Amino acid sequence: MSNxxxxxxxxxxxxxxxxxxxxxxxxxxxxxxxxxxxxxTAISELARNxxxxxxxxxxxxxxxxxxxxxGILIIAADSGPGIPDIRKxxxxxxxxxxxxxxxxxxxxxxxxxxxIETTLGEGTDIRAxxxxx
Amino acid sequence: MNVRIPILKLRDTLIVSIQWELDDQTAIQFQEDLLAKxxxxxxxxxxxxxxxxxxxxxxIAKVLGDVxxxxxxxGARVVITGIQPAVAITLIELGIRLEDVMTALxxxxxxxxxxxxxxx
Numbered sequence: 001m002s003n004x005x006x007x008x009x010x011x012x013x014x015x016x017x018x019x020x021x022x023x024x025x026x027x028x029x030x031x032x033x034x035x036x037x038x039x040x041t042a043i044s045e046l047a048r049n050x051x052x053x054x055x056x057x058x059x060x061x062x063x064x065x066x067x068x069x070x071g072i073l074i075i076a077a078d079s080g081p082g083i084p085d086i087r088k089x090x091x092x093x094x095x096x097x098x099x100x101x102x103x104x105x106x107x108x109x110x111x112x113x114x115x116i117e118t119t120l121g122e123g124t125d126i127r128a129x130x131x132x133x
Numbered sequence: 134m135n136v137r138i139p140i141l142k143l144r145d146t147l148i149v150s151i152q153w154e155l156d157d158q159t160a161i162q163f164q165e166d167l168l169a170k171x172x173x174x175x176x177x178x179x180x181x182x183x184x185x186x187x188x189x190x191x192x193i194a195k196v197l198g199d200v201x202x203x204x205x206x207x208g209a210r211v212v213i214t215g216i217q218p219a220v221a222i223t224l225i226e227l228g229i230r231l232e233d234v235m236t237a238l239x240x241x242x243x244x245x246x247x248x249x250x251x252x253x
Contacts, residue, residue, distance in 0.1 A: 034219040038219075106228045109226045110226050
């Protein structure tokens, strides 16, 4: 079962819209306040990355059910420049935007599963899941 | 869409209670408004209460950290109060350390702490 909704990221306001959508879905799924904060923060960071580095893209929120466990999947997709060195951006403290954004390692820690696919000149697709335990 | 955060003055202290989710523009506007108010009132302390805030991302954290450093350049001390458990957990997991920041559990404790600091 999967049920999705999405927000196009083009302006700073869309970052707010994306995290509100994510928070509402997380609440409906029954996540507690700490997980709601984790999910909202992760979406905010991913949406801001799209806004800062790719200019535009999309945040998609999906409800998941796997082996009877519910979860929320955040997909952050853009057709931006792509990430030249994934290993480097997954290191704590690495930033190319002058300290904005805690970066992807932070998002990875906030969520349960984290996958990133990127192609230079084509874009980046990040999928992060949180399971309801 | 652009709502400004009210800044109250109580004797030599400015009191700010952030009551709703901060978007980028509101956060930047708040930074400017607070510094202007410090300049205008010569307040020596600021309490920023975050009781109603249920998440802080790296951008808001940076704006808060910056406003604390900027206030300190202007000779004022800032206390952050009312950080919710969920906010504290996510900030640390995200990898954000608000180091050298004075904090207190709630507004009352924050005002006490600030008073002690200013009298010391």
